[in-house]
Amino acid sequence: MELLAGSTTDQAPANPAATDDMLATQPVGYWCGPAQTAVTRHLRDAMAKVDVTQPQYWVLNRVNGGPAAPSREEVVAQLTHLADGPHEIARVVDQLLHRQWLRIDDGQRLHLTDAGEAARVRLRELATEVRAVVHQGISDEEYVAALKVLRRMVANVEADGTPGQPS
Secondary structure (H helix, E strand, C coil): CCCCCCCCCCCCCCCCCCCHHHHHHCCHHHHHHHHHHHHHHHHHHHHHCCCCCHHHHHHHHHHHHCCCCCEHHHHHHHHHHHCCCCCHHHHHHHHHHHCCCEEECCCCEEEECHHHHHHHHHHHHHHHHHHHHHCCCCCHHHHHHHHHHHHHHHHHHHCCCCCCCCC
């Protein structure tokens, strides 16, 4: 594989103790994994303290967030790629129906109940608090720059399946 224009940095093995001047040689995949694990664990631990799961929060947001009330199947289809398995979101819908945070109308569309909306609002506040902890010492500009870099990396490797070819 040839280097991209302007790119001359060698790829070094992952090193959790890498100094700042070594970071350009570090594999992004290594660093994305621990970041995702730590942030997800922190959020899920905070939600567990109020007896809610992250997938329950996803479902509450999805049911609330569209122009029209979604069906169970639409919610499952839209969120399964985020879940820990193909059946998790369907189970979460059942949990939220049992909790009476969701209801199904005559057209088989899902709606938040008053209790479900109150829970969604509380969870959004909790997620905002967790975000503040995760973002300590990181400006919005730095955060945006990091996400833009990650988004570009995804685009680079998903463009056409050809290694080393940017989009």
